[in-house]
Every structure is written in C-alpha cells, then in structure tokens.
Amino acid sequence: MWSRFSNPAKFEAMARVIGPISLGVFLVTATVGLGLGLFYSPQDYQQGDAVRMMYVHVPAAWMAMGAYSFIAVMSLIAFVWRHTLADIAARSAALPGAVFTALALFTGAVWGKPTWGAWWVWDARLTSMLILLFTYFGYMAIWQSVPEQVRAARFARILALVGFINIPIIKFSVEWWNSLHQPASILRADGPTIHPTMLIPLLLMIIAYTALFTWLVVLEMRTSLMRQRIEKRAVRAPSRPVSAGMTDE
Amino acid sequence: MTSSDPLSVLFAILRRDLILAFRSGGGWFYALFFFAVFTALAAIAFGPSLNALAIAAPATLWLAVALAIQFSASDLFENDLRDGSLRVIASEQTGLMTYWGAKVCVMSLTSVFPMVIASPFFLTMLGLSFTQGLGVSLILLIGVPSLIFIAVLTSALATGLRAGGLLAMVIAVPFSAPVLVFAVSATKALLAGFGIITPESLILGAISLFMAVLTPAFTVAALRVSLE
Numbered sequence: 001m002w003s004r005f006s007n008p009a010k011f012e013a014m015a016r017v018i019g020p021i022s023l024g025v026f027l028v029t030a031t032v033g034l035g036l037g038l039f040y041s042p043q044d045y046q047q048g049d050a051v052r053m054m055y056v057h058v059p060a061a062w063m064a065m066g067a068y069s070f071i072a073v074m075s076l077i078a079f080v081w082r083h084t085l086a087d088i089a090a091r092s093a094a095l096p097g098a099v100f101t102a103l104a105l106f107t108g109a110v111w112g113k114p115t116w117g118a119w120w121v122w123d124a125r126l127t128s129m130l131i132l133l134f135t136y137f138g139y140m141a142i143w144q145s146v147p148e149q150v151r152a153a154r155f156a157r158i159l160a161l162v163g164f165i166n167i168p169i170i171k172f173s174v175e176w177w178n179s180l181h182q183p184a185s186i187l188r189a190d191g192p193t194i195h196p197t198m199l200i201p202l203l204l205m206i207i208a209y210t211a212l213f214t215w216l217v218v219l220e221m222r223t224s225l226m227r228q229r230i231e232k233r234a235v236r237a238p239s240r241p242v243s244a245g246m247t248d249e
Numbered sequence: 250m251t252s253s254d255p256l257s258v259l260f261a262i263l264r265r266d267l268i269l270a271f272r273s274g275g276g277w278f279y280a281l282f283f284f285a286v287f288t289a290l291a292a293i294a295f296g297p298s299l300n301a302l303a304i305a306a307p308a309t310l311w312l313a314v315a316l317a318i319q320f321s322a323s324d325l326f327e328n329d330l331r332d333g334s335l336r337v338i339a340s341e342q343t344g345l346m347t348y349w350g351a352k353v354c355v356m357s358l359t360s361v362f363p364m365v366i367a368s369p370f371f372l373t374m375l376g377l378s379f380t381q382g383l384g385v386s387l388i389l390l391i392g393v394p395s396l397i398f399i400a401v402l403t404s405a406l407a408t409g410l411r412a413g414g415l416l417a418m419v420i421a422v423p424f425s426a427p428v429l430v431f432a433v434s435a436t437k438a439l440l441a442g443f444g445i446i447t448p449e450s451l452i453l454g455a456i457s458l459f460m461a462v463l464t465p466a467f468t469v470a471a472l473r474v475s476l477e
Contacts (some may be wrong), residue, residue, distance in 0.1 A: 017294035115293065138416075151477055166424055170423060173430045174430065
C-alpha cells in the first residue's frame, strides 16, 4: 500500500506540487493569522497584550509533538515495509521538529515572564517538552554518528519507535511528580474555551506552522534524494571499472 | 554446540562473562567505585551538614546509581562484537534473546548487586539511619531493574559507533527521567514514614516490569543492526 510512494521519481513529481502549495499556504495564513492575532484580536482581560504570545507559542508546541509523531509513524513504515523514502522523511523532520520544540520552549519562557513572573518553572508541561527536545537530539545524534546511511537508518528507526512509546510515560510521570510538589498548572489555552476572535487567528497560525513544516520536510527530502543521486554518480565515475550489479542498496 | 537448550546457553554466557569480570582487573569493581566517588563528591559539594545531606540523600543516591549503571553498561557488547562471538551467538538457534538475558544477569551481578549491598553504608554517611538505609536498598531493588534494561538497550544502540558511550548517555536521558521521578519520590515517602509499599514504589515497580517487556525486542533488533 505504501509502495506507490516509494518510487523517488513519483515522489519528486508529487513534491514539486506539494512544496510550492504548502509554501503558499504558509505565506497566506501566516500573514492573515499574524495580522489578526497581533492587531485585530482583543486583549486578554488579565494578561493584556501578553496573550498575543499564544499565536506563536501554541502552534510551535503543537508542531513539536506533531513532528515527533510524524517521525515515529515514518519509522514504523520503514521498519515494517522496508520503505527507504520513509527513512528520509523521518530524518528530514528531525531538525524542524527540534527547532519547533526549542521555539516552543523559548516563546513559552518569554510568555511566562510577564504572566507567571518566571522565565522557567519545573512545571509538568515544560519539563516534558524539555525531555522531548533531548529525545530529538538523541535521534539526530544517531544519524550523525553512523557513517553508512543504510545502517544509520536502522538504528534511527529503533530509537524513534522506543522514544515514541516513552513520550506518554514521561508526560504522565512528570505530571504526577509535579502535582506532588506544586499546585495545579496555570497554563490554560484549550481551544473550545476561547472566543472566536482569538480562536480564528490561532487556528490560522496552526495551519501556517503545519504548512511551513510540510514545506521544510519536502524540501529537505528532495535535497537528500539529490545528494544520494550525486553520491551514486561519484561511485559510477569513469576512474572505476564499470561492472554489473553495482549501485544497489 | 551440542546443547542448544536456552538455559544452558544462558548459563554458559553468564559463566564466561563472570569469569571475565572477576579475572580481568576487577571489572565488577568499576560501578561500585564510581558510585562511591560520586557520593563522596556530592557530599563535598553539598557541604558537611548532615541535616542538609539527609534532605539531598534520595536524589544523590539515585543519581549515583543511574549514572554508575549507565557507565558500566557502556562497553557491554563491545568485546563480543569485536571478537565475533556476538555473530556466532546471533546465528545460533537459541538466538539473541537468551544472550540479552545473560547480559542482564551479568550486569545485575557484577555492577548492581554490589551497589545495593553498599548503599545502606553510604546512606549512613549521608545522614540517614542504618535501618532507613536498609529500607532504601529495598526500594533500589524495585527500581534498579528498569535502569538496567534502559542501560542495556542504549548500550546496544551505541555498540560499534564512535563516541558510543556518550551517545548512549544522550539516548538514555529521556528514558531515565520517569524512573528517577518515581524512585526519588518513593524513597522520600519511605523516609517520611509511609513504608515501602506506597503508590510511588508500586508505579516504580510497574515501570520496571514495563521496561522488561518493552526493551528486549528493541535491544535484539539493535544488536542485529550492529552486526550488519
């Protein structure tokens, strides 16, 4: 069922469509969403203008977890169906995912200073996001430390899958740990509980971040495929004797 | 090999590794030594006040144990990969799952068991009473298996890689976090007089069991990749 997508040429054709479309969606929704969010949405009755941080913070946190789920699903596909393009997709999502996680932590700190009075607290959510960032680093480190791509992919699949099972455990354990020491969390940003004038820009920003992520992943995947082709061409260089059955993976 | 019965293979590997550990310059001693050095350094850093040390004792103990286990697991598979015995074992019928079991036993006997025995003595140095120390070593027995499983898995993932030990540490951080959370709170609950069986220690035991189910298959998969 996935074999349709494993052909690099077909992916290339698809990527040429998906890439520009997601870039366009990102530009439009980000412009409208930021405009609405920063200038035309109401102030919060308690937080004042600080609430506008939500429009850049919540989508980043959303993408931080979305990107990791994407990596895990792609690793599962690669693990079960030996689908090499899925490995490339998982790898391409790692850096954007880590950046979104760091961005969520940073914007959260900037938002936390005026509202909570502290840049950082060891709150359940903050702590589990920090550990998610470490998980991204571990995942990227394993790609870096194995020189052969085929082997690196196999290690990375295993790590991504165990890491994914680990994420809910961390989430619940820190919530539990936190509730032993601190009163209930202060952060409240549930979708349905906020007014449409704030919800619409927030949803637009979520679409914008998702489109940006899609564009970055597709771009990075195309780059990786091209790099592979260049490396194969180097193997096929005329200084080496040409033999049958070469350049197979 | 005439006997391909899993248990006899397990005991053969276990016996070989124990002999290696005890005859090759005290391999069993490293984890205990690291544990002792870490505890001493922590005590120096926290200052000599026994009251302050007693507050920090649960966290210090668990950090020392977690790091010592992680360090002692770092070259668990390296020799077997280099001399080819891992390849031979992987091609046997009994397979790598038995090998995993043997390695977990080796870790438990050579590096973890001495630490559990020594922990009440170190805890008295950190300002707890000896009976409290004995209770804490029982909680160690509940939580330490999960740390061993994690260390064996991360060590298998990092086998044969450059800077493998460091990489194993980086990978182990997210896994160790829940264990440390519940281990330290179970220890604190014990010291506060709630006994050994508390919700925290039950969850800690559950994490150990969960890791016992989750990690073997992934460890075996990682070992197979390192053979390619």
